[in-house]
Amino acid sequence: MRTDTAPLVRREDYAPPPFWIRTVELTFDLDPAKTMVINRMTVERNRAVPAGPLRLHGEELNLTRVLADGQSVSFRHEPGFLVIDNLPEGDFTLEIRNTCCPEKNTQLSGLYTSGGGFFTQCEAEGFRRITYFLDRPDVMAVYTVTLRASQAQYPVLLSNGNLVEQGELEGGRHFAKWHDPFPKPSYLFALVAADLVAREQHIRTRSGSEHLLQVWVRRGDLDKTEHAMNSLVASVVWDEARFKLPLDLERFMIVAVGDFNMGAMENKGLNIFNTKYVLATPATATDTDYFGIESVVGHEYFHNWTGNRVTCRDWFQLSLKEGLTVFRDQEFSMDMVESASARAVKRIEDVRGLRQVQFPEDAGPMAHPVRPDSYVEINNFYTATVYEKGGEVVRMMQTLVGRDGFARGMTLYFERHDGQAVTCDDFAQAIADANAESELARTLPGFKRWYAQAGTPRVTARGRYDAPTRTYTLGLEQAPGPTAGPGAEPFVIPITVGLIGRSGRALPVELEDETPSSATSRLLVLDEAKAFFTFVNVDEPPVPSLLRGFSAPVVLSDGLGDDELLVLLNHDSDPFNRWEAGQRLALARILAAVAGDAPDTLDSAFVDAMRRVLRSPELDAAFKELVLTLPSEIYVAEQLERVDPQRIHAVRESMKAQLAGALRADWEWAYDTLQVTGAYRPDPVDAGRRALVNLALSMLCIDAVARGDEAWPGRAYQRVKDASNMTDRQGALGALLGSHAALAKPALERFHALFANEPLVIDKWFSMQASAPERDGEVFGAVKRLLHHPDFSLANPNRARSLIGAFCMGNPAGFHRADGAGYAFWADRVLELDAMNRQLAARMARVMDRWKQLAEPYRGLAEAALRRVAAHPTLSSDTREIVGRALGNEPQT
Structure with a gap:
């Protein structure tokens, strides 16, 4: 060794x-x-x-x-x-x-x-x-x-x-x-x-200066750059309007390259991008791709100030630039849409990603503070904690000082530190100093614990209504996550609260000893281990709507039952909590079935609630699709102390099939009435309709295959052949793969033939097969065969991620096999990658972070695979750190 x-x-x-x-x-x-x-x-x-x-x-x-x-x-x-x-x-x-x-x-x-x-x-x-x-x-x-x-x-x-x-x-x-x-x-x-060609655009900024924008790509890809250029122009305009931060060079360039370890890189004035986040046409890119390009182009451009003009003193301060810029690109994406509903959908998608990736990280062997205390290889700390949780920390600052106050703080930050390499403390101090009377200024020493302590805090909430005095007392208690370490102190947690009557009426949230107010939402700040808040003039027993907009990255336990969650699902004015109520209703049923405490059959109350969502004339299609999508297997696993991936998969697939059958007529209605006609536009309204239509098609195919009906798979196959855009074509192919329809195989062949010369589309082709729901080892067998496909190359990061990453990280039932073959497959691929690209290998190694959660026989087999990798004599320090932490080894000094 x-x-x-x-x-x-x-x-x-x-x-x-x-x-x-x-x-x-x-x-x-x-x-x-x-x-x-x-x-x-x-x-x-x-x-x-x-x-x-x-x-x-x-x-x-x-x-x-x-x-x-x-x-x-x-x-x-x-x-x-x-x-x-x-x-x-x-x-x-x-x-x-x-x-x-x-x-x-x-x-x-x-x-x-x-x-x-x-x-x-x-x-x-x-x-x-x-x-x-x-x-x-x-x-x-x-x-x-x-x-x-x-x-x-x-x-x-x-x-x-x-x-x-x-x-x-x-x-x-x-x-x-x-x-x-x-x-x-x-x-x-x-x-x-x-040998490149460029799309060029000259712009004049608010200050009156002229600039040249260029997007450089390989010959033949120029027609795929319009959206990237539009996103760049929008980013320049937004940053100057929102934060008064202008473009400071004569030109700004984006270059797309097919071999790239990351998504993109913010090099001063010359951003280098993975082609995935530049190239798009309706025929080759999905709505998700279009939104991703806008977000990543914005992110890298915003680094021009938050990362380039002011940079990190050392790599421990990485979230100074990354967390702040994640927050900025999220705000940009939300500001680019017109409706409050579209903004809410973006927020829900961001939180869903945070919970699926960062929360597990915060509970596992790679848990670390937003500002880490040590590392062996800094490449291993480009993590969801530094990026996404770091973005949530910045968002909490804005919540505590307000949107205008945050802009004042940003101005002061650049006045103090332009051209310097500084720390996370310097940033927090500038935001607080610009808002001296704010909750952030009052609690700044405690607030900065978000940078210093690992783990996801747990907040317990319990309420009591007193009818004679018309008061409602809310008790809040916080506890650090299990990886926070000894001596963890209370966080400063902003909690946005509303109260809703059982009839659905929004109630005032007026605290005692305060000026009377008719506001129906307000901010509470929990900065101690325990606190009580008493609301007055509450006319009826309320259902508390807590953590609105996901105002802090915590795990909330509020003790609400089905009846209360149904009130929130049907009536809450906060879209996030409305979606959350639906997810909690589904999650409770999945967990009970997995534990054997209840049969894996859906009750009529839940089915009726989902039908009301689907048929609601008030809700946007994008929001409906989010509510009607069951919690992922990965998220379900994180709620359990001992994880049987096959049991979770079986229960979730069963419930999905039941929802497909019980709402068959409703899915047919959605599919037929919500089709988007006319020219393709990647706007939130059309994208939301396409998302819901594709979900409906996938449900209809699941139900049809179960009943032996070939009609809906036939319609899906026809859609693969003649869809006018990639979102619909990929949705139809996904429906066939997800239902294990016989037509999936010829659909895959046709899809590949149509796009054989489009590398990014072939990445999708690999990924969809690797992430399809496992059945009897079919997906695992396909993945092993695809390793030898002429189009597969381990040397290309996008291609490796599309097959190996999609399978190992995104297909728990396919990966976690009782015979350990999935773990052996992972170990072989990690060692192969480590010999050529240690950064990529280390990222692939992260899939085993949570192996200790697994039930037997998975746990023992996973440990054996980890130890085989760890024992390899030429293993890079990047991968060694990851597998060593997973095995519980402390990094050596």
Whole structure:
């Protein structure tokens, strides 16, 4: 077994660097096999710390020269570092020349090749794979970059900032020189050299300045870039309008690449994107793809200020930029829709994702605070906790200070810290200082525990109504999650509350000793372990509507039964809690059946409630689809101490089939009356109708196959053949796969034939087969065969995620097999990936985080697979950290 491990990095050990790098001049002679990099830096001693040697990060580089002020200097190598001891006394210029081999860089970190072009990915620590440098986020420099390459092979040469010069060179080569006037850390460096074409648009911002926007793609993909460009324009306009943050460069560029470990990267002025989040036409992209492109384009553009202009002091502060920018892209997406219902649907979808991914993370071996205290590999901490929970922390700040107050806080934040590398504390302090009379300012020390303590808090609520005094007393009590650790202190939890009468009437929420108010919703702040709130002038026993809009990322136990939940489902004015009531009704029935406390048959009260939702003339189609979709198997598993994945799957499939049959006429009504006609538009109204129609079709196919009726599968197959857009075509194919219809196989063949030359659509083709409901091992067998399909490649992250990720992470019944074959399949794939792309392997390894929840025989078999991976002699430190934490091993110092 390999005994060397990466060192444990602790937040408490942070120290400023002994040197600053103020300017960087990079020259690249680009060649796939041997790229020459000349790196000229002006280096300044940090006189605030003791003098020491200059230790530059470097990985897989061939060093050819080191000069200080033009003179050769001696140096030595240490693992991961180039160390220079004898340097000039004052500030100096350092020149380093080295080569690297982009075509052999299968890690896709640093400078690599894809599709005949050069691309970079430097976050978090990829720049050290390009040249020797102080590769840490608090070292910010002004970059000038010159690129040289074959003009025929690489006609487009791009880097950060503004283009200052370009021209031809001898031997059929050419050059381009770029200058970024804003200091940035090395992780924001980028270059692209490839044969690309661009969609361009000139815009004038509110300040009157002119800018060029460009979306660069491979030839043949230009027709798929309109939506990405529209999203970019909308992002620029929104950020200036909402937060007064303008575009600050002459141009802003997006480049799409097919081989990319992440979704996208916010390099200053030159965002590099996974093609998944750029390319879209109605024929090739679903409504979900369109919304995803808008969100990710917005996210990366908003990083221009929240991440680039103000960046992280160290990687422990990663949520400073990511959590804040997640919040900003969520707000952008909600502001882009017109109706309150569409905003609510977006919020529900975000919370559903948080609960399915981040809540389990917060309860498992990878649990960590939003601001982690230590790590072995920082790539492993690009997590849902840092991103999505971090976004919820920022949202709570806005809840506590109000929308306008939050905007004031953002203004103060940039006034104080523009051009700096700072901490999460600096951000929270700015928001509080700009709102000195707010609840956030009052509770700031306690509120910052959201950054420091892991785990999902539990809030218990119990109410008592007193008829003679017309008062309702609400008791709230909080407890830390089980992974918070010893000595966890109370969080500051904003809880938005409403009261609803049994008749459905919204009641006033007027607290005693306050000015009388007719408001029907208000904010409570729980900042102690326990508190009581008494509401007055309450005319009837209320049903409490708590945590409206999911005002805090907590697990709520309010003791409400079916009757109360039905009141909320039918009458609550808060869409989130209305959806939540429906989900809780379904979840209670699934859990009771899984535990054997009740039969897995749906009662008439629940079926009638779902029928009322489906037939309601008041509810939007998108909202109906969310309510009528049963809680996922993954979410159900997280409610249990011991998990039998096969039992959960059987119960959920049974209840889905019952809902399909009991509402057959209603599903037929929905399918026939809600069809979208006319030209495709990815707007919330049309998308909601398509979502509900596709759900109806899937239910009708499930019911039809169970009854031996071939009509509805036949209609679904026809839709696969002639649908006018990918949302409907994929929905029909999903209906056939989900019902195990005989027509699923020819539908898959036709789908592949139609889109054989569309890589992103073929990703869908793989993913749909891998995530189809398991039956008798059919899906597992198909997945193993698909590994050998001519279109499958483990080296492409999108393709690997579409098959292996979709199966292992998204198909619990297929993956968790009683014979352990699913775990063996996972172990083999993780080890294969680890040899070529350790970041991707580590992400795939996360599927086993919660193995200790499993019942036998799954638990023992899962542990054996984990130990096999952990024992591999050449396992990367990225994957070793993940499997080690899963097995309960503490990272070594």
